[in-house]
Amino acid sequence: MLLASLMLMGLFLFPLWKIRLEAAQYPNGVNMYIWINKITGDTPSTLQNINILNHYIGMQYIKPDSIPELKYFPFVVIIMSLLGIVVAFSKKRKLFITWGIILLVLGILGIYDFYLWEYDYGHNLSPNAPIKIPGMVYQPPLLGSKMLLNFNAISLPHTGSLFLGFAMVFNFLSFTLLWKKK
Numbered sequence: 001m002l003l004a005s006l007m008l009m010g011l012f013l014f015p016l017w018k019i020r021l022e023a024a025q026y027p028n029g030v031n032m033y034i035w036i037n038k039i040t041g042d043t044p045s046t047l048q049n050i051n052i053l054n055h056y057i058g059m060q061y062i063k064p065d066s067i068p069e070l071k072y073f074p075f076v077v078i079i080m081s082l083l084g085i086v087v088a089f090s091k092k093r094k095l096f097i098t099w100g101i102i103l104l105v106l107g108i109l110g111i112y113d114f115y116l117w118e119y120d121y122g123h124n125l126s127p128n129a130p131i132k133i134p135g136m137v138y139q140p141p142l143l144g145s146k147m148l149l150n151f152n153a154i155s156l157p158h159t160g161s162l163f164l165g166f167a168m169v170f171n172f173l174s175f176t177l178l179w180k181k182k
Helices: 002-012 046-057 069-090 093-123 159-181
Strands: 017-023 026-034 039-041 144-148 151-157
């Protein structure tokens, strides 16, 4: 259980999600990484380049400072990690499973929030966009790949997601071992 709690700190070390844009004019692709507390790319100018591309189709600019989740998700992760440490020392099965359920629910809510974020950016387009195609939306896929005009948008979990997954696995294992022990 202690290991499960500490695994959550890996969310600060690695990105949770990666969105890659591939097109003929970008043979190496353009990678955007979504962390628990920031959005980055392969270079310092990646986000600026994505925002320039998004401008042509009328998408709003991606401004990490204006995304509230990037401000409060780190506190949620730290609180869950600290609670997990307390739960580990309590050695109470009900608390182990409660912590695991809360972590699972928070993970599901995080993915749902990410979907809503993608939906908003892909559907709420400026009517003054230089490129307008009636009925076209530019929402990247939540998981997998999707052609958006001449860009293949690929959206997949990244290394940070493994830490979240391992936290859930270690929590389940600790609950199971404690169950067998009692």
